[in-house]
Amino acid sequence: MDTITTHHHADAHRDDTAAKIGMWLFIFTEILLFGGLFIVYAVYRFKNPVAFDLAHQELSIPMGLINTIILLVSSATVAVSISAIQKNDKKMTMAMLGITLLLALVFLVNKYFEWGSKFEHGMYPGSDLMTNLSNGDMLFFSLYFFMTGLHGVHIIVGMILLGITLFKVKTGAVNSGKYALLENSGLYWHLVDLIWIFLFPLFYLIH
Amino acid sequence: MAEHNHTKHEPNYLEYQGKHKGLLGWLTTTDHKRIGLLYFYSMMTFFLAGVVMGLLMKFELISPGEQIMGAQTYNGLFTLHGLTMIFLFVIPGVAAVYGNFFLPILIGAKDVSFPRLNLMSWYLYIFGAIVVLASQFMGDGPPDTGWTFYAPYSLKTNTNVVAAVTGAFILGFSSILTGLNFIVTMHRLRAPGMGWLRMPLFAWSLYGTGWIQLLATPVVGVTFLMVVAERLLGIGFFDPAIGGDPILYQHLFWIYSHPAVYIMILPAMGAITEIIPTFARKTIFGYTAIVISSMAIAFVGYFVWGHHMFTSGMSSTSRWVFSLLTFLVAIPSAIKVFNWTATLYKGSINIQTPFLWAIGFIFVFMIGGFSGLVLGSLATDIHVHDTAFVVAHFHYIVFGGTGFAFFGALHYWFPKMWGKIYNTKVANLGLLIFFIGFNLLYFPMFYLGLMGMPRRYYDYLPMFENANVLSTVGSWIMATGLIIIIVNLVRARKGSGREIDNPWDGKTLEWTIASPPIVENFEEIPVVEHGPYEY
Amino acid sequence: MYSGASNFVTTTDTAFAVIIGISMIFLVGITATMLWFVFRYNKKRNPVATQIHGSNTLEIVWTVIPTILVLVMFFYGWSGYAPMNRIPDDAMKVRATARMWSWLFEYENGIKTDTLYIPVDKAVALDLISVDVIHSLYIPAFRVKEDMVPGKTNKMWFIGQKTGDYELFCTEYCGLSHSYMFTEVKVLPQAEFDAWYARMADTTLQAQAAAANPGFKGKQLVQTNGCVACHSLDGNKLIGPTFKGLYGAEHTVMTGNDERTITVDDEYIKRSIYEPDADVTKGYTKGMMISYKTQLTDADVAEIIEYLKTIK
Ligand code: HEA
Numbered sequence A: 001m002d003t004i005t006t007h008h009h010a011d012a013h014r015d016d017t018a019a020k021i022g023m024w025l026f027i028f029t030e031i032l033l034f035g036g037l038f039i040v041y042a043v044y045r046f047k048n049p050v051a052f053d054l055a056h057q058e059l060s061i062p063m064g065l066i067n068t069i070i071l072l073v074s075s076a077t078v079a080v081s082i083s084a085i086q087k088n089d090k091k092m093t094m095a096m097l098g099i100t101l102l103l104a105l106v107f108l109v110n111k112y113f114e115w116g117s118k119f120e121h122g123m124y125p126g127s128d129l130m131t132n133l134s135n136g137d138m139l140f141f142s143l144y145f146f147m148t149g150l151h152g153v154h155i156i157v158g159m160i161l162l163g164i165t166l167f168k169v170k171t172g173a174v175n176s177g178k179y180a181l182l183e184n185s186g187l188y189w190h191l192v193d194l195i196w197i198f199l200f201p202l203f204y205l206i207h
Numbered sequence B: 001m002a003e004h005n006h007t008k009h010e011p012n013y014l015e016y017q018g019k020h021k022g023l024l025g026w027l028t029t030t031d032h033k034r035i036g037l038l039y040f041y042s043m044m045t046f047f048l049a050g051v052v053m054g055l056l057m058k059f060e061l062i063s064p065g066e067q068i069m070g071a072q073t074y075n076g077l078f079t080l081h082g083l084t085m086i087f088l089f090v091i092p093g094v095a096a097v098y099g100n101f102f103l104p105i106l107i108g109a110k111d112v113s114f115p116r117l118n119l120m121s122w123y124l125y126i127f128g129a130i131v132v133l134a135s136q137f138m139g140d141g142p143p144d145t146g147w148t149f150y151a152p153y154s155l156k157t158n159t160n161v162v163a164a165v166t167g168a169f170i171l172g173f174s175s176i177l178t179g180l181n182f183i184v185t186m187h188r189l190r191a192p193g194m195g196w197l198r199m200p201l202f203a204w205s206l207y208g209t210g211w212i213q214l215l216a217t218p219v220v221g222v223t224f225l226m227v228v229a230e231r232l233l234g235i236g237f238f239d240p241a242i243g244g245d246p247i248l249y250q251h252l253f254w255i256y257s258h259p260a261v262y263i264m265i266l267p268a269m270g271a272i273t274e275i276i277p278t279f280a281r282k283t284i285f286g287y288t289a290i291v292i293s294s295m296a297i298a299f300v301g302y303f304v305w306g307h308h309m310f311t312s313g314m315s316s317t318s319r320w321v322f323s324l325l326t327f328l329v330a331i332p333s334a335i336k337v338f339n340w341t342a343t344l345y346k347g348s349i350n351i352q353t354p355f356l357w358a359i360g361f362i363f364v365f366m367i368g369g370f371s372g373l374v375l376g377s378l379a380t381d382i383h384v385h386d387t388a389f390v391v392a393h394f395h396y397i398v399f400g401g402t403g404f405a406f407f408g409a410l411h412y413w414f415p416k417m418w419g420k421i422y423n424t425k426v427a428n429l430g431l432l433i434f435f436i437g438f439n440l441l442y443f444p445m446f447y448l449g450l451m452g453m454p455r456r457y458y459d460y461l462p463m464f465e466n467a468n469v470l471s472t473v474g475s476w477i478m479a480t481g482l483i484i485i486i487v488n489l490v491r492a493r494k495g496s497g498r499e500i501d502n503p504w505d506g507k508t509l510e511w512t513i514a515s516p517p518i519v520e521n522f523e524e525i526p527v528v529e530h531g532p533y534e535y
Numbered sequence C: 001m002y003s004g005a006s007n008f009v010t011t012t013d014t015a016f017a018v019i020i021g022i023s024m025i026f027l028v029g030i031t032a033t034m035l036w037f038v039f040r041y042n043k044k045r046n047p048v049a050t051q052i053h054g055s056n057t058l059e060i061v062w063t064v065i066p067t068i069l070v071l072v073m074f075f076y077g078w079s080g081y082a083p084m085n086r087i088p089d090d091a092m093k094v095r096a097t098a099r100m101w102s103w104l105f106e107y108e109n110g111i112k113t114d115t116l117y118i119p120v121d122k123a124v125a126l127d128l129i130s131v132d133v134i135h136s137l138y139i140p141a142f143r144v145k146e147d148m149v150p151g152k153t154n155k156m157w158f159i160g161q162k163t164g165d166y167e168l169f170c171t172e173y174c175g176l177s178h179s180y181m182f183t184e185v186k187v188l189p190q191a192e193f194d195a196w197y198a199r200m201a202d203t204t205l206q207a208q209a210a211a212a213n214p215g216f217k218g219k220q221l222v223q224t225n226g227c228v229a230c231h232s233l234d235g236n237k238l239i240g241p242t243f244k245g246l247y248g249a250e251h252t253v254m255t256g257n258d259e260r261t262i263t264v265d266d267e268y269i270k271r272s273i274y275e276p277d278a279d280v281t282k283g284y285t286k287g288m289m290i291s292y293k294t295q296l297t298d299a300d301v302a303e304i305i306e307y308l309k310t311i312k
């Protein structure tokens, strides 16, 4: 522990509201991070409307839709786990977190197959196929790989956060009197979900 | 000064031994004051390295032709110099050092809201710095793109751009977390009675800065990631050969990097706003106006980035809109200058070293700011864009502004931070030499720019020689001044010195506690009953 | 400074004068006030400060006045710039191409030069093209500058109002020899320009010259295509290997990952120009030289080879 808290009693500096404000601010920066990418997407779409339209048809809407549903459900399970811990229902909390993690994993597996099928067709960043595409197609797929990739990284970070929370619920470090960590991981998870809600129509639906 | 008995039973933050002792105690500390010093020492190291690079460049430019290095070395040098000075010195700058050290004290708190996150920000900073510096030694040699990494050159050059850009990305992360920490601290930890409008103005400037850090940094962060992806994976974003748009890169870069210049200057202005009332022994003139102007700079600063791109072929409409907004962003700075000056009126001025730095700051900041107006105007910027004029502008305002404030604040808070006092006469002499050297170094660059000498020029035509010689000589004088200043401070730090709690008769909270402060700053959280500068 | 070298000088310099003038008044005024206060209200002269918290009137005054002044500055800057954007229809058109690190100017009748020749008192409009990275064309005496962005054609125009030679710089950092990327603008009297224009375009004259000295055409090609920015003619090592003694020399090159020794012959030179990255000469960087496939025909390359043979 740090010098200060050992100096006084352990909870001297605990401030759950601060933690929550902090998390909201952080989420705000995450949205801006993707916001920058949305601008890039908008600009290139505006410049290459036809190519973007054709390219998006190469993506499988059912796959995307399944993943959207998975993330929405996982957002719900996180929310349930929070109300469970408020009611001091440790078992329920852990179960719900477990399901969330499982759903996240399914999402990634899904993504793996989706990317995998693209890779099989020789479509991956830097591949010959990719470099020989027309400019618009190239930009579309570059953005597709980059943005879903970055989102995937966020899924993994979210899973780590939720995993740690789950562990702490188990040990009792997170409990009905002290669950800011759970709330914050939950917030983060909603963000990950929210970003996907934007990515899905941008790449799979809009034409 | 009155003897403080609380120093007797509470160890100060420098002596305090926690779980770990010595160096390890410092590297694991979560005390905001120690973290402030960690930033201080690391930043000074980078700053001096950057200064040496500046001197080498100036030496190379003393006359046409090759003096001491080839073109590739020179190009690598101004890139590293710019990166070091911008990302490792002035962006963390005043906020990371004095903000960390004094923000909690100024608002009557024991620490920031997230002490451990604070330490992590420092580690991210060091890690980012290492990655940036590693770019010099890894791969195919030092990056040679300039600190702006303009595409498509940054995508084509064989040098190690990836490491430099990744480093800058990590540094951005560090900056975001610091800003976040400060904002939350001000929302949650103000002492009882310290309403928003009783906060010292330095705190207010950090509040504005925090928001800029949060709002602008992510955009450049993702842009840098895209550059990395483009270089490593061959994904196309900005290379026109594959449909990308290099102008879009410039927009994304400046959407961050213009607000970033206000990240550099706002805390500096805040520090100056602390120094002036203390030495005028007078309350600040126009407290509310200064608060509003800080927030206005933070806000309007978002909408002017296009002024770096007046010659890039933007539409006429964007040009005049960006030009107009650029002029408007100058107004809040003007308001600050007027209020500082008005504060001196009918004061009882105690001329001490920090005060002289503050006056010097206002002078060079004005020159920097006014040259900014020349750059903000369309016809004139067309002529001087990317010439030595721009180089003069930003050295006046970045080094002159942020740098002067950094050293001014150092002289102001030195007794509080270390409980020692320096030799004032030597400090003033150092400042005088530094000031003369500074102007001799950078003023000729205005002239060179007007005559048409482009920037980032390793070699130049003989017609530019005289002014360059003057400028190089200035750099030596300035170096002399800086050495005097630093040696004086190092000696004061090492010397025995007196312990003084309030050498300048300051009224803000940091002057009510012991020097150096105890671990949690206050024996008891103070109750605040009036504004910050009540004389 | 120069005066009146182009039609934009007066307006631009007026904007400079207005902005710098107002700024000087404020700089001197504020500095003097500050120093006067420091002197007058020194603690010796004024031991007790008068506490003044502010004044709304003053705040308004010093918000409004600078606002008006910056609007004035904006106006001068804008009105100086606006005409730069309105290219007259009858302007003489020149295509300016930038590449690392040389300039090429192409006139309507097909002449190519590495120096910009223009007639005095005539509007000239430049199409700005870049084939590799961003460059910027800057003629200080004319107060004009515009970036040359690959994939995009920017435009610029001006009227040279005084005969003479003026510097033309590249002002956007473009790599190693950025600071050597300069040339000249030669503003000629109309008659002189016309004579030059006709002479350059006269194919019989050119043919005579070519017949007289072998490699003449190749030399022109090498100059206008900017080869000499990277390849010296005197044996110095620049970014690329020198042309001196190149033909017939034995060089070690990297083909992919294989190192092999070749003799520089016609075939090799052609390959070097069309696919520079295929064989990379040892000690030099891959990717610096771009392919000239689209710019040089087989016949051009043959001329260049003739020329290279002459540089011993
Ligand atoms: C601390 C950092 C800092 C600050 C505060 C500023 C402040 C300003 N800057 Fe500067 N700027 C830089 C750092 C900074 N700049 C850097 C690093 C670059 C170069 C980047 C690169 O390309 O590498 C740059 C480049 C730059 C350009 C681009 C130039 C080009 O490349 O062509 C422009 C153009 O408009 C500009 C304008 C301004 C203006 C109008 C202000 C204003 O905010 C200034 C306001 C201040 C005053 C006006 C003075 C005080 C006022 C008074 C005393 C009252 C009287 C006032 C009036 C009558 C108005 N700056």
Ligand code: HEA
Residues within 6 Å of the ligand: B048, B050, B051, B052, B054, B055, B057, B058, B061, B078, B079, B081, B082, B083, B085, B086, B089, B090, B145, B146, B147, B148, B391, B395, B398, B399, B403, B441, B454, B455, B456, B457, B458, B475, B478, B479, B480, B482, B483, B486
């Ligand atoms: C805070 C920011 C900052 C600071 C402080 C400086 C400081 C200096 N800079 Fe600058 N500079 C930039 C930010 C800064 N710079 C940026 C952003 C760029 C743009 C980069 C780009 O184009 O991408 C730039 C570019 C730049 C150029 C332009 C390159 C070009 O366009 O061709 C030059 C040219 O001379 C220069 C020179 C200097 C000099 C001489 C100093 C002087 O400060 C140095 C003077 C010396 C001293 C003050 C002290 C000497 C000290 C010692 C010798 C140490 C000894 C120490 C001890 C014993 C303790 N800098």
Ligand code: CUA
Residues within 6 Å of the ligand: C098, C099, C100, C101, C134, C135, C136, C170, C171, C172, C173, C174, C175, C178, C179, C181
């Ligand atoms: Cu071309 Cu600089």
Ligand SMILES: [Cu+2]
Residues within 6 Å of the ligand: B257, B258, B261, B304, B305, B307, B308
């Ligand atoms: Cu700017």
